[in-house]
Every structure is written in C-alpha cells, then in structure tokens.
Amino acid sequence: MADSKVYMDYNATTPLEPEVITSISEALTHAWGNPSSSHDTGRKAKAIIDGAREHVATMIGAKSSDIIFTSGGTEADNMIIMSAVQHFNDTYCKQVKAHTGQGDADSQMLPHIITSHMEHPAVNVYLEHLKDTGQAEVTYAPLSPTTGRLEVEAVLSSIQPNTVLVTVMLANNETGIIQPVRKICEAVRSVHRNELETQKIFVHTDAAQAIGKIKVDVLELGVDYLTVVGHKFYGPRIGAMFALDLDSNVTPVYPMFFGGGQERNFRSGTENTGMIAGLGKACEIVYNGLQEFANSMEESRNYLEEKLLSTFGERVHFNGKFSSSERLPNTCNVSILGEGCPGHKVLARCQVLQASVGAACHVQNRPSAILLAIGVQPHIARNALRLSLGRYTSKHEVDAVIEDLKNAVNALDAEG
Amino acid sequence: MADSKVYMDYNATTPLEPEVITSISEALTHAWGNPSSSHDTGRKAKAIIDGAREHVATMIGAKSSDIIFTSGGTEADNMIIMSAVQHFNDTYCKQVKAHTGQGDADSQMLPHIITSHMEHPAVNVYLEHLKDTGQAEVTYAPLSPTTGRLEVEAVLSSIQPNTVLVTVMLANNETGIIQPVRKICEAVRSVHRNELETQKIFVHTDAAQAIGKIKVDVLELGVDYLTVVGHKFYGPRIGAMFALDLDSNVTPVYPMFFGGGQERNFRSGTENTGMIAGLGKACEIVYNGLQEFANSMEESRNYLEEKLLSTFGERVHFNGKFSSSERLPNTCNVSILGEGCPGHKVLARCQVLQASVGAACHVQNRPSAILLAIGVQPHIARNALRLSLGRYTSKHEVDAVIEDLKNAVNALDAEG
Numbered sequence: 001m002a003d004s005k006v007y008m009d010y011n012a013t014t015p016l017e018p019e020v021i022t023s024i025s026e027a028l029t030h031a032w033g034n035p036s037s038s039h040d041t042g043r044k045a046k047a048i049i050d051g052a053r054e055h056v057a058t059m060i061g062a063k064s065s066d067i068i069f070t071s072g073g074t075e076a077d078n079m080i081i082m083s084a085v086q087h088f089n090d091t092y093c094k095q096v097k098a099h100t101g102q103g104d105a106d107s108q109m110l111p112h113i114i115t116s117h118m119e120h121p122a123v124n125v126y127l128e129h130l131k132d133t134g135q136a137e138v139t140y141a142p143l144s145p146t147t148g149r150l151e152v153e154a155v156l157s158s159i160q161p162n163t164v165l166v167t168v169m170l171a172n173n174e175t176g177i178i179q180p181v182r183k184i185c186e187a188v189r190s191v192h193r194n195e196l197e198t199q200k201i202f203v204h205t206d207a208a209q210a211i212g213k214i215k216v217d218v219l220e221l222g223v224d225y226l227t228v229v230g231h232k233f234y235g236p237r238i239g240a241m242f243a244l245d246l247d248s249n250v251t252p253v254y255p256m257f258f259g260g261g262q263e264r265n266f267r268s269g270t271e272n273t274g275m276i277a278g279l280g281k282a283c284e285i286v287y288n289g290l291q292e293f294a295n296s297m298e299e300s301r302n303y304l305e306e307k308l309l310s311t312f313g314e315r316v317h318f319n320g321k322f323s324s325s326e327r328l329p330n331t332c333n334v335s336i337l338g339e340g341c342p343g344h345k346v347l348a349r350c351q352v353l354q355a356s357v358g359a360a361c362h363v364q365n366r367p368s369a370i371l372l373a374i375g376v377q378p379h380i381a382r383n384a385l386r387l388s389l390g391r392y393t394s395k396h397e398v399d400a401v402i403e404d405l406k407n408a409v410n411a412l413d414a415e416g
Numbered sequence: 417m418a419d420s421k422v423y424m425d426y427n428a429t430t431p432l433e434p435e436v437i438t439s440i441s442e443a444l445t446h447a448w449g450n451p452s453s454s455h456d457t458g459r460k461a462k463a464i465i466d467g468a469r470e471h472v473a474t475m476i477g478a479k480s481s482d483i484i485f486t487s488g489g490t491e492a493d494n495m496i497i498m499s500a501v502q503h504f505n506d507t508y509c510k511q512v513k514a515h516t517g518q519g520d521a522d523s524q525m526l527p528h529i530i531t532s533h534m535e536h537p538a539v540n541v542y543l544e545h546l547k548d549t550g551q552a553e554v555t556y557a558p559l560s561p562t563t564g565r566l567e568v569e570a571v572l573s574s575i576q577p578n579t580v581l582v583t584v585m586l587a588n589n590e591t592g593i594i595q596p597v598r599k600i601c602e603a604v605r606s607v608h609r610n611e612l613e614t615q616k617i618f619v620h621t622d623a624a625q626a627i628g629k630i631k632v633d634v635l636e637l638g639v640d641y642l643t644v645v646g647h648k649f650y651g652p653r654i655g656a657m658f659a660l661d662l663d664s665n666v667t668p669v670y671p672m673f674f675g676g677g678q679e680r681n682f683r684s685g686t687e688n689t690g691m692i693a694g695l696g697k698a699c700e701i702v703y704n705g706l707q708e709f710a711n712s713m714e715e716s717r718n719y720l721e722e723k724l725l726s727t728f729g730e731r732v733h734f735n736g737k738f739s740s741s742e743r744l745p746n747t748c749n750v751s752i753l754g755e756g757c758p759g760h761k762v763l764a765r766c767q768v769l770q771a772s773v774g775a776a777c778h779v780q781n782r783p784s785a786i787l788l789a790i791g792v793q794p795h796i797a798r799n800a801l802r803l804s805l806g807r808y809t810s811k812h813e814v815d816a817v818i819e820d821l822k823n824a825v826n827a828l829d830a831e832g
Contacts, residue, residue: 005455005456005457009450009453009455009457012449012450012452012453012458013448013449013453013686014448015448016444016445016448021445024440024441024444024690025440028432028437028440028652029432029437032429032431032432032647033428033429034425034428034429036428037425037429037770037772038772039421039763039771039772040421040770041421041423041425041770042428071487071488071685071688072487072685072686072688073685073686074673074674074675074676074684074685074686075487075673075685077675078672078673078675120676121674121675121676121677121684122673122674122675122676122684122685125674125676125677125684126673126674126675128674129674231686236444236688236690237686237687237688237689237691238688256672257491257494257538257542258490258494258537258541258542258544258545259490259493259536259537259538259541259542260490260536260537260538260541260775261541268490268537268538268541269487269489269490269491269538270429270488270489270490270647270653271653272487272488272652272653272654272691273653274440274652274653275653275688275691347455354453354456354457356453356455
C-alpha cells in the first residue's frame with residue numbers, strides 16, 4: 001500500500017509544496033497570456049515572471065537580472081559549459097594571436113575544463129561529449145580520500161594555460177558532502193595569468209542538491225555561474241541559471257536556443273509562466289524557511305544514523321562521513337556490511353523504504369563510481385544505500401524504515 | 417476592466433482547458449516521483465508520461481515511439497534542424513569521398529536547408545544563426561503572391577546537391593494559410609538523387625498553428641519531422657517533436673542536451689511530468705473534439721468577416737484570403753484602409769479587443785514581413801490586424817469587437 005511507504009529519496013526529487021502547486025494552478029488559470037503580448041493578458045504573465053525571477057534571485061543573493069530561466073538543471077549545466085567553451089573560442093585565439101603574431105598554430109587550441117569524478121551527468125556526460133567530439137579538453141581533478149571533497153590543491157594543479165572553466169557541484173548528491181567552492185573560487189581568482197593564458201577562469205557550481213538544505217549565496221561563494229533546479233527543493237521541474245553581472249557582459253552566456261528572443265535573447269521560447277510561478281514560490285519558501293527545514297532534516301538524519309548504529313552495530317559503515325567535511329543535513333549514505341547485502345538487494349527486500357543506491361539516473365546494481373572515487377572500498381560501495389530525508393521526515397518514519405531494513409537484512413542473511 | 421475584454425489573439429497563445437489544468441495539478445500532487453526511480457513513486461510518474469506520449473502520438477497519427485517531449489516548440493524546431501545538419505556532417509562527406517576518392521575538397525561542404533520567408537523565429541532565427549556561423553547554407557524559396565503559399569515548384573527549384581532539409585510550417589500564424597506540405601513531401605520524395613548528392617531530403621513541418629484547428633496526420637502529410645506546441649491548442653507550455661520511425665534510425669535525431677539519458681538519450685533532463693500530463697490531456701481533447709472546435713471557430717470567424725465588411729465596406733482588405741488556398745478556420749488577417757489607421761494604432765485605441773498585428777514576439781509597429789512576402793502592399797500591410805479566434809469565441813464577442821473597432825477607427829479618422 002502506497003500510504004505505508006516511507007520515501008527517503010529526496011535527493012532524487014521532492015514532492016511539491018502545496019503552495020507551489022497552488023501558484024502553478026493560479027498562473028495557468030489566470031496568467032495564461034503570452035508574456036510577449038503587449039495587451040493586458042500578456043502583461044499579467046510578464047509580471048508573474050518578473051516576480052518569480054526576484055524570488056529566485058533573492059534566494060541565492062543575486063540580482064534578478066543575473067537569472068535566466070531554463071527547462072531544468074540539465075539545460076542550465078549544458079548551457080553554462082557551452083558558454084565557457086564558446087567564449088574561449090571567440091576570444092582566446094585572438095588574444096594569443098595578438099601577443100605572438102601567430103594565428104594558424106593556435107587554431108587547434110581547445111578550451112580546457114576542470115571538473116571532478118562526482119558530477120551530475122548533466123555535467124560529466126556533456127563534458128565527455130565535448131571531449132569525444134574534439135571540442136574541449138577535460139581534466140578530472142582527483143577527489144580527496146580523506147575529505148571526500150575536491151580540494152583546492154587538486155584544482156590548482158590541474159590549471160593549464162587554456163583553462164577556461166572549473167565546474168564542481170556545491171554538495172554531492174550521493175554523499176551529501178559540501179564542496180569547498182568558496183575556497184576554490186578564491187584560489188582560482190588569485191592565480192596569476194600571463195598574456196598567453198586565458199585571462200579569466202570561470203567557476204560554475206551546480207547547486208541542485210544544496211539549495212533548500214544549506215544557505216547558498218552566490219556572492220559569498222564567489223562563483224560566476226550557478227545552477228538552480230526546482231524539483232530538488234519542493235518546486236517544479238524547471239530550473240534557472242545564475243551568471244554574475246550578466247547585463248554588463250562580465251560573465252559570458254551564449255544561447256542554446258534561437259527564436260523569439262525571450263529571456264533577453266539568452267533563452268528563446270515562450271516562457272513557461274505556470275512553472276516559473278511555481279519556481280518563484282518554491283524559492284520564497286526556501287528563503288523564509290531554510291533554517292527550520294535544515295534543523296528538522298538534520299535532527300531526523302542524526303536520529304536515523306543513531307538508530308542504524310544501534311540496530312546494525314559494527315555492520316554499519318557510513319560513506320562520506322569525514323570529520324573534516326561538512327555534509328548536507330538530510331543525506332545519509334550507509335552500507336550494511338555483509339556479502340549478501342548489496343544495496344539493490346536490500347532495497348528490493350524492503351516493504352516500506354523507498355530509496356536508491358545512488359542517483360536516480362544511474363544503474364542501480366553497480367557500486368557507485370562516486371563512492372569509489374572518494375576511496376570507499378568496492379565491497380563496501382556495492383552495499384551502499386542513499387537515504388535522503390525531506391523537510392517533514394519524522395522520527396516515526398525513521399523507526400519504520402529501521403524496522404524494514406532489519407527485516408530485509410535478516411532475510412538476506414538467512415539466504416546467504 | 418479585464419472581464420469586458422475580448423481576446424482574439426489565440427494564435428499567440430491559448431488559455432488552458434480546465435481539464436488540462438486538473439491533469440497538471442493531479443500529476444504534480446500524486447506523481448511527483450522521479451520517473452527514473454525504480455520504486456513505486458517513480459513508476460507512477462513514468463506511467464503518466466507513457467500515457468501522455470500515447471495521446472500525443474494518437475493525435476497526429478504517429479507511433480508513440482516517434483515522439484520526444486521537449487520544453488517547447490523552439491527547442492523542437494532547433495533540435496530538428498540541428499539534427500539534419502549533424503546528419504549531413506556525419507554522412508555526406510564520407511559518401512562523396514567514397515564515390516570520388518576525394519576527401520579534402522569536400523571538407524568545406526555545408527548542409528543546405530530550404531525554407532520560406534514566413535517561418536516562426538524558432539526556425540528562421542536559428543537558420544540565420546547557422547548561416548552566420550558558417551554551419552549551413554539557407555535558401556528562402558519565394559512565396560507565391562497568388563496563393564500566399566510556398567508552392568512545390570519554388571521548393572523543387574531550390575534543391576541543390578547538398579540539400580538535406582526542407583522546413584515549412586503547416587499553417588501560417590499571421591495569415592492562417594495552410595501550406596501544401598503533403599505535395600511538397602511527395603515532390604521532394606520523387607526527386608532523383610545521384611551519388612554525389614544527399615541521398616534523402618528530409619521534410620519538417622512546424623504544426624504549431626495547425627494542431628487543434630485542422631486535422632494533422634503525419635502519415636497523410638508524409639513528413640519526416642513535425643513540431644507540436646502545447647500552448648497553441650489549450651495545453652501547457654511544453655512541446656514535442658515527431659521523427660518518423662525514430663527507433664529504426666530512419667530519421668536522424670541528435671540530442672541537444674547531454675545528461676541522465678532521459679527520452680531514450682534524445683533529451684536528457686528529468687521529465688516535466690506535470691506539464692507532460694497536461695500536454696497529453698490537451699492532445700486527447702483535440703483528438704476527440706477537433707471537428708466541433710473547427711466548426712465553431714469557422715462560424716465565428718466567418719461572422720466576424722461579414723461584420724467587418726458590413727461595417728467598414730470598401731475600407732476592408734483581407735490579407736491572405738486567396739480563393740485557391742485553404743485557411744485555418746480561426747484566423748482573420750484584416751487591414752482597415754486609411755492613412756491614420758496603422759494596426760498598432762487601432763489596437764491601442766481599442767477598449768475591448770485584445771489582439772496583435774502579427775506574431776507576439778515580433779515588433780508591433782512595423783508592417784509584417786510575412787504579409788510583404790506574400791505580396792501585400794506596404795500601406796496595406798502596416799494596417800494589418802491579426803484577429804485569431806478560439807474554440808469558444810461567440811458571436812456576441814464578435815459584435816463587441818466590431819463596435820470597439822468602429823469607435824477606434826472613427827476616433828483615428830477624426831484625428832487624421
């Protein structure tokens with residue numbers, strides 16, 4: 001029965017807050033006009049979009065003119081990376097030519113992008129595509145096995161003359177580990193660049209998993225680009241991108257879509273007013289309630305981890321829990337050790353728990369590449385469960401999940 | 417007062433049918449799971465998406481496996497054109513090389529695309545971008561001033577050895593003129609191609625303005641690609657693309673987004689379940705009610721044109737009304753002649769009518785390029801009003817608009 005289930009897969013997606021659904025329905029009902037139309041019907045839609053843009057901006061400490069709505073996180077991530085690549089192509093060869101008087105030899109120069117082994121497919125699959133099609137060079141800077149993070153030194157030692165972008169997520173979707181994005185920005189900013197090198201290395205962070213769980217402020221972080229994904233924080237399935245001082249051309253953004261010139265020509269296509277209204281409302285709710293949500297999630301997550309320890313004792317191995325690294329308040333990545341207990345088998349036996357072994361779009365019966373990349377042993381990684389909690393996850397639900405896991409593990413032990 | 421307004425801008429966008437809003441709200445409330453998740457929450461969302469895909473396919477006479485959901489018509493149009501370009505790049509040079517033994521000389525060959533001067537910006541702005549960046553050659557085949565259409569002969573005489581795509585809308589958004597897409601497909605199919613020419617010329621039609629107003633069947637039309645835009649037929653702001661026999665690789669489709677591999681890798685990004693559910697419902701409504709809607713729109717449109725004639729007499733000039741060309745049942749493009757009555761001034765004077773002088777994303781105070789392209793004189797084109805009616809536009813509303821127009825024109829005449 002659906003009602004007896006306990007959902008602990010909030011890092012995959014979240015339900016929408018009822019107020020968000022109401023905002024969407026109201027906009028669909030009353031503001032269906034084309035925002036480009038000059039009559040009242042259109043202006044009403046445009047006003048809603050403007051208001052939503054303010055809410056997105058306020059939530060992340062940005063100017064509303066730095067926000068572009070997209071169809072989701074994938075579009076935002078792809079577009080940001082593509083923009084850095086195009087910016088390189090449009091500027092770098094000219095720059096090198098101006099300093100050396102040579103043009104031809106430089107025509108093969110490729111933009112170089114630094115990333116990590118823990119990124120979302122919207123980043124790493126796109127980077128692999130750019131690499132495979134000869135459009136970019138990519139360096140996967142190693143993650144630290146003692147912190148589970150992409151450390152500043154690993155980024156700095158990956159920098160090349162043609163480096164144009166560093167892209168690293170703000171919090172990992174599987175481990176919940178918060179990455180040192182602020183420090184990376186500071187370090188990258190202070191790198192001296194000569195005339196034959198790219199003049200600026202842009203930093204992008206995909207904040208999909210961080211927003212709604214920890215404070216996210218673009219100026220504090222110091223990033224040039226940031227990705228916002230509505231459905232990770234009780235909002236709808238659209239997204240937005242932030243680009244610092246967009247209107248002053250400080251941060252390059254190139255369109256992926258060409259057409260009617262919406263979003264100041266950065267993103268053509270008639271605006272999805274309903275979903276945009278919902279995203280604005282979801283951002284407003286985060287802005288107003290973040291601390292309360294974070295406290296509640298952390299309390300339940302800590303209770304879950306205590307119960308896991310008291311139930312499974314030495315068989316419990318928390319993945320991604322490093323004393324030196326901060327974690328999201330809602331994420332528990334845990335392996336229950338034992339040969340017969342790989343994560344996907346445990347989940348298949350559970351009657352109550354709805355969770356995953358990793359990101360929803362990953363294959364579920366292989367050890368997580370992200371866990372392996374931070375040094376988790378393969379036999380531990382294959383047993384991993386990603387338990388990600390929501391704003392309203394109760395201790396009562398945690399108790400039900402613990403009972404469920406106990407039964408599942410007992411059954412698997414008996415079979416083994 | 418908003419309630420006294422009469423909206424006659426249904427070609428810009430439509431309100432959503434209440435059932436569509438209900439479908440969206442229900443999906444957002446009950447099927448918010450990640451469709452890639454393997455647990456119940458995810459499967460419920462996936463089932464809704466599958467059902468919606470069936471509805472889209474049924475509406476246009478396609479297989480559901482030939483449908484890819486997109487964020488809207490702009491994405492679909494861009495992606496289809498990009499796919500044809502990439503297909504050319506991946507196949508044609510190899511083909512020519514195999515037949516001539518030469519490779520180098522062919523490396524500069526560009527794909528050639530035939531289109532018209534009346535396309536939506538999602539087609540023509542993108543084509544201009546491809547042209548400007550040296551990625552494609554584009555021919556604008558002339559429109560016929562005696563039919564207002566892109567005639568078969570104009571397409572055929574534009575074909576080159578490197579032609580890979582013909583893209584023409586099914587019905588024009590300003591004039592409502594239905595284009596001879598079926599005949600174009602037949603003619604293009606029967607063109608003999610030799611070994612040094614592209615082996616297939618694909619045909620794409622953007623059916624944004626046709627769906628919900630006339631029957632649209634991909635097999636009857638014979639097209640390879642077709643664009644579906646929800647918000648033009650009382651559905652939400654997302655879209656879909658049709659590609660013939662997609663699963664058999666008959667029609668090339670290349671992804672624009674790279675990431676989690678959703679939509680069989682053709683369109684990465686977590687699916688917008690709510691909006692997809694709404695699109696499915698809107699398609700179902702069209703499939704069941706098309707004839708009734710078309711009859712109702714045509715009756716009101718014809719009544720509108722009669723009243724315009726009886727009110728303004730010889731000052732009325734219908735643009736795009738040719739005896740030999742079929743029109744959409746809902747569209748009336750009319751100029752009320754007189755120097756003081758340019759379209760944007762008439763609309764600004766209207767108290768009741770909400771309409772436009774052309775497409776919503778075009779500048780409103782210039783004569784329509786589309787009208788000029790079909791031979792309408794500039795002094796007539798600048799006076800054009802696009803009055804586009806909806807499923808429920810009543811004669812009572814038409815009467816109110818006629819009265820409103822009469823007052824506006826009288827006032828402008830008095831000033832003149």
